[in-house]
Amino acid sequence: MDSPVITPPPSTASQVHDWLRRRVQRGDLAPGARLSETEIANEIGTSRQPVREAFIRLAGDGLAEVRPQRGTYISKISVSAVLSARLIREAVESDLARMIATQRPARVLAAMREEIDHQRRADDRAEVEAFIESDDRFHRLLAAGAGHEAVWNDLERLKAQMNRLRHLSMRAFDRAHTIRQHVDILDALEAGDADAAERALRTHLRQMLTELPRIAVQKPEYFTE
Amino acid sequence: MDSPVITPPPSTASQVHDWLRRRVQRGDLAPGARLSETEIANEIGTSRQPVREAFIRLAGDGLAEVRPQRGTYISKISVSAVLSARLIREAVESDLARMIATQRPARVLAAMREEIDHQRRADDRAEVEAFIESDDRFHRLLAAGAGHEAVWNDLERLKAQMNRLRHLSMRAFDRAHTIRQHVDILDALEAGDADAAERALRTHLRQMLTELPRIAVQKPEYFTE
DNA sequence: GCGGCTTTACTTGTATGGAAGTATGGCTTA
DNA sequence: TAAGCCATACTTCCATACAAGTAAAGCCGC
Numbered sequence A, B: 001m002d003s004p005v006i007t008p009p010p011s012t013a014s015q016v017h018d019w020l021r022r023r024v025q026r027g028d029l030a031p032g033a034r035l036s037e038t039e040i041a042n043e044i045g046t047s048r049q050p051v052r053e054a055f056i057r058l059a060g061d062g063l064a065e066v067r068p069q070r071g072t073y074i075s076k077i078s079v080s081a082v083l084s085a086r087l088i089r090e091a092v093e094s095d096l097a098r099m100i101a102t103q104r105p106a107r108v109l110a111a112m113r114e115e116i117d118h119q120r121r122a123d124d125r126a127e128v129e130a131f132i133e134s135d136d137r138f139h140r141l142l143a144a145g146a147g148h149e150a151v152w153n154d155l156e157r158l159k160a161q162m163n164r165l166r167h168l169s170m171r172a173f174d175r176a177h178t179i180r181q182h183v184d185i186l187d188a189l190e191a192g193d194a195d196a197a198e199r200a201l202r203t204h205l206r207q208m209l210t211e212l213p214r215i216a217v218q219k220p221e222y223f224t225e
Numbered sequence C: 001g002c003g004g005c006t007t008t009a010c011t012t013g014t015a016t017g018g019a020a021g022t023a024t025g026g027c028t029t030a
Numbered sequence D: 001t002a003a004g005c006c007a008t009a010c011t012t013c014c015a016t017a018c019a020a021g022t023a024a025a026g027c028c029g030c
Helices: A012-025 A037-044 A048-060 A079-103 A106-124 A128-145 A149-154 A156-169 A172-191 A194-218 B012-025 B037-044 B048-060 B079-103 B106-124 B128-145 B149-154 B156-169 B172-191 B194-218
Strands: A064-067 A071-074 B064-067 B071-074
Touching: A012 A048, A012 A156, A037 A048, A048 A064, A048 B048, A079 A128, A079 A156, A079 A172, A079 A194, A079 B079, A079 B149, A106 A128, A106 A172, A128 A149, A128 A156, A128 A172, A149 A156, A149 B079, A156 A194, A172 A194, B012 B048, B012 B156, B037 B048, B048 B064, B079 B128, B079 B156, B079 B172, B079 B194, B106 B128, B106 B172, B128 B149, B128 B156, B128 B172, B149 B156, B156 B194, B172 B194
Parallel strands: none
Antiparallel strands: A064 A071, B064 B071
């Protein structure tokens, strides 16, 4: 019998932290934007302390920088950090794809097919947020299918950097292109062709290498390095 | 002309954080150990607030858990987290090794050879800490050689979990074995044989798969999952 | 002896005031 | 006009007090 998991009621600080993190990832808070303990505290009706602690956690996520006596700012998107994160994802997901190609777990492959359908619908309706979430689930299934779902959580911090970029760059063309590449990956996995799956996956993730410069030129004030 | 990089004086909170993190990684603070804001504050002569903020950062590193109204504890070593971290490292370093094998940057290869000498000396003198540090530098050179040193920083959080295990498991036999495997890797890199380098590296990192169960049985109270 | 309640000593969470550092705009002075 | 000083209005950091929840020891009644 499973024991129920007892979770303590979320503290003010952690709620503020979650709220800020979501806003940063969605691009609602722009890179370089200034935050103020006092201002947010007044806004939500608490003292400065919980807000301050939320800032510390946000800095721990790499999404903000606290400069003593000067102010707290949303981190700009570091080009080199994005490139590193991308390289890591490519390496890890390649290995995961090879594992799946040899095991071909039916339920996971079916779930991936379903996500692709989901992405088609989201694309038709131009629902950007839903598309991104399904895209995330598709890649998460790679880890789950290989029996290493925990890997995905470890990459959370890295993905945070890439997610901000994705919210900036997502266009209708990109979505259609992404779906085609997902199909290529899944076809190779279902065929049990590890080499083809790895190639398709690396191609897919290298897409970002062409998007990054485009966005960096378009919104240079959002980037560093 | 390079401008000097201005770093603000380290705050009390960040100093406490650094201190705690080092102690956790060296195994000085055992997994499951209890921490107290008040106790540490009195010990170092400050108020609870900076200590508390150091706890928050430590929790962000995945090295502690703050349980509201109950206490703060050093995280136990999560078996699944270690396995995930290992899998990620294997995937990433394999790719890095392949890059180096094709480029063969002379200075980096020489530096790696030097680190191996360093490791031999540390092994002779049974200097565990020095050995581990050199081991770290050896692997870091993989990233640097491939022109992606930033990757290594991104893996810092993952390595933190593995480092604690390494401090628990390090024996004279392991050190000698590690050195031999480092030589295998470097030989393959210098020969420009990407496949051999990848094989040697994966073999090396899979060593942990045999060490983990041994330690987990020996000190079960340090582990979860 | 033993189950259950109460007290008490802890824990972390939040509020608030002041200290110290930084940036900015305006004034002074040449 | 322009350079330099200075007051002022911020910022984060730290200290302190109090609030609220937890856990364990001890007492009480049976």
